[in-house]
Amino acid sequence: MARTLKGLQEVIEVTVVNPRLTDQGWQFGGYPGADEDTLNGVRYLHELYTRADPQVSGRATVPVLWDKQTGTIVNNESADIVRMLNSAFSAIVDQGPNLYPDDLAAEIEALNASLYANLNNGVYQAGFASSQQAYEEAYGKVFAALDELESRLADGRLYLFGERLTETDLRLFVTLVRFDAAYHGLFKCNRNTLRDMPSLHAYMHRVLALDGIAATVNLDHIKAGYYSIKALNPGGIVPAGPGKL
Ligand SMILES: N[C@@H](CCC(=O)N[C@@H](CS)C(=O)NCC(=O)O)C(=O)O
CATH class of the missing domain: 1.20.1050.10 (Glutathione S-transferase Yfyf (Class Pi); Chain A, domain 2)
Incomplete structure (x- = not known):
């Protein structure tokens, strides 16, 4: 929602996971409206967590904000990500309501x-x-x-x-x-x-x-x-x- 409201569709892509949680956690593709991971080509979200930090443990949760340039997770907390989308990209795209005045x-x-x-x-x-x-x-x-x-x-x-x-x-x-x-x-x-x-x-x-x-x-x-x-x-x-x- 924040991405759309702030006009960031061109700057940040969205990859939607398969809505059915598997015993390996979230999976890419294989369900109508779910996306393959065309960027890294992995099957499960936990593989991206491991790329970001080989020592990681715990659940691989959504959402994830992924940095394509450095190839790592910027943040996985929705509340933080909403704040980031609200103000951190204003030098590139400056539009939409201020969600945190x-x-x-x-x-x-x-x-x-x-x-x-x-x-x-x-x-x-x-x-x-x-x-x-x-x-x-x-x-x-x-x-x-x-x-x-x-x-x-x-x-x-x-x-x-x-x-x-x-x-x-x-x-x-x-x-x-x-x-x-x-x-x-x-x-x-x-x-x-x-x-x-x-x-x-x-x-x-x-x-x-x-x-x-x-x-x-x-x-x-x-x-x-x-x-x-x-x-x-x-x-x-x-x-x-x-x-x-
Ligand atoms: N603090 C996180 C919590 C995220 C979270 O718990 N996500 C759930 C789905 S709503 C999840 O990915 N669960 C995966 C799992 O438990 O394996 C946030 O709100 O961003």
Whole structure:
């Protein structure tokens, strides 16, 4: 999203991994809409981690920002990468909204933190809970956060902080756009769907309608990806719905 909004498509290519996580982690190619690694010609993402650091251990996660010139990983933390795309390339391409304006920095940090704890990560805590109590606590946090956002957006503002789109909107959108297709069913966050929350639902569609953003969302990949988590869905059946977001 940040790449598109900042007009960096010509400067930074995107390689989409196969949405079905294998026992070797993320794989390139072999699925509609997934890309081969034409740059390095590897099959699994972990091979790029090893190229970057032969001693590396741990999980090979996406996203990865890869430097073609030095042949290494610049960063693998989405929050950092969004900040980099916002300002680090402005000498080459200077366009798009400032996603992290100085005068909103403190508020952005505060909302990012609570959104992460209650919603972005809250849905995972609900989905991967190993006790009824942990699940119900996470479920409570998720819907309390959604209720708060629903009333925040009910005053007719366009984005979380008013007229200006910020990185916090990107961080919220990516969770909202997955909600009905993945978190409601697989992660048992099923008090209601996003469609049942009119202001939030309209907000999600407002962001989705921004120039180029719909092309960054692949509903089939979202469903195939989440429903291939074996621990939660051993049979691997992917639900047919929802028909639309
Ligand atoms: N802090 C990282 C976390 C990335 C992360 O956990 N990515 C997951 C997918 S959303 C992943 O690649 N998992 C691969 C695995 O667990 O093998 C970020 O948000 O950028």
